[in-house]
Amino acid sequence: MNGTNRKLLSLLLLLALAAATAACKDNREEGKEPVGQATPSTSSTTALAESPSPLAASPVKEESASATVVPPTVSPTDKQAAKGSNRKTELDEYLEQGYQVEAKHVFIHDFEGIGKLTITPVTINSVGEGLPPFYLIASMNGVEYQIMKPEGEDSYPMLSSFEAIAFADIDPHSLKSGYTDIIVIADFITGAGREGTVPFSKAFIFKNDSWGNFLEDKELEHRIAHSATTRTLTVKQVLKLAEPVDINRFRGTYTREGSSEYQAGTITIKRITDSQVSFSFDGHHVNGGEEGLKLGNVNLGNLENAEASITESGQSAIYRDEEYGYEMIFYFYxxxxxxxxxxxxxxxxxxxTAEGIYKKDR
Structure with missing residues (x-):
């Protein structure tokens, strides 16, 4: 075979080898997806759907205080973490005790210095000792922020209805004006007597202390309860009753209601300054009724030139006797x-005793 034939044969062999290589490559890539298209992955994680809230059936409303009734929500992550650690929320514990969520009174409100809080009231009708009629659960982004409840009473009458919750600066004339407070009106019944089933209102005030906390104002609640002239209350009435009293007009001699020759109390307010109330007190009590009066069996009590310090609210004053651990609190109406x-x-x-309501002598 000459050189020319050998070259031709080599060329033919090279062409055949290239054709075979191309065919193998096509067979290997048959069925492969086109470049740029992603195939669904069986190992990919889909987003968890948020669990429905227990209050999802509650109506969604808007009110003048720019609060919206919405169900409090907890993120799936928080729910999984709570489930994994068997952690109960305060709401869970209250529900187990027999409390019920007041769905139509759940609101979100943006509080100055705090931010948006969801306020969820839970109530109970029983009158068990030490069991408050309601709790307010304040939460932020699904996390409990503060729990509020009425304080200072061992027991309450039977709760008839949770009437209202409102958000307003209830003391715009005070040093802490400009901070929104929480106002609650609840109706109760005694269950006894002729009017045992007739509801009466109690107002509860939780003041924004401007430091991120809500504190119950028992003094203001006391003043509202005394000044109310109707059996039930509205938010508008509560705001009116909460208006400050000018205590500078309380000068002169006052006698306790129900005073008689057998027991009496008299207080003379001599001077009022920005910080002090100067007064005197005279009281007596007859032991043994009319016979004791004849025998002169009379016990006396008096304070002379006493000074009571006006409280921060400007609506009350407190006299203290440190030696005896005694306090006399003035509430002005x-x-x-x-x-x-x-x-x-x-x-x-x-x-x-000095306790009681005092009216000015005519």
Whole structure:
């Protein structure tokens, strides 16, 4: 075979080898997806659907305080974490005790210095000792922020209805004006007597302390309860009753309601400054009724030139006797009367007390 034939044969062999290689490559790539298209992955994780809220059936409303009724929600991650750690929320515990969520009174409100909080009231009708009629659960982004409840009473009458919750600056004239407070109106029944089933209202005030907390204002609640002239209350009435009283007009001699020759109390307010109320108190109590009066069996009590310190609210004053651990609290009311509440003691003769409502002598 000459050189020319050998070259031709080599060329033919190279062409045949290239054709075979191309055919193998086509067979290997048959069925492969085109470049640029992603195939679904069986291992990919789909987004978890958010679990429906227990309050999802509650109506969605908007009110003048720019609050919207919405169900409080917890993220799936939080729910999984809680499930994994068997952690119960406060709401879970209250529901187990028999409390029920007041779905139509669940609101979101943007509080100054705090942010948006979901306020969820839970209520119970029983009158068990030490069991408050309601809790307010404040939460932010599904996390409990603060729990509020009425304080200071061992027991309450039976709750008839949770009437209203509102958000307003209830004391715009105070040093802490400009911060939104929480107002609750609940109706109760005693279940006894002729009017045992007739509801009566109690107002509960949780003040924004401007430091990110809500504190119950028992003094203001006391003043509202005394000044109310109707059995039930509205939010508008509560705001009116909460208006400040000018205590500078409380000068002169006042006698306790129900005073008689057998027991009496008299308070003379001599001077009022920005920080002090100067007063005197005279009281007596007869032991043994008419016979005791004849025998002169009379116990006395008095304070002379006493000074009571005006509280931060400007609506009350407190006299303290540190030696006896005694306090006399003045509550001033818009109708021109004031009330004395005592704590500690005794500092007077047997059965002598200063407690009661005082009206100015004519």
């Amino acid at each position: 818009s109708d021109g009367t004031f009330e004395i509440v005592e704590d500690g003691g005794p500092v007077y003769g047997h059965n002598v």
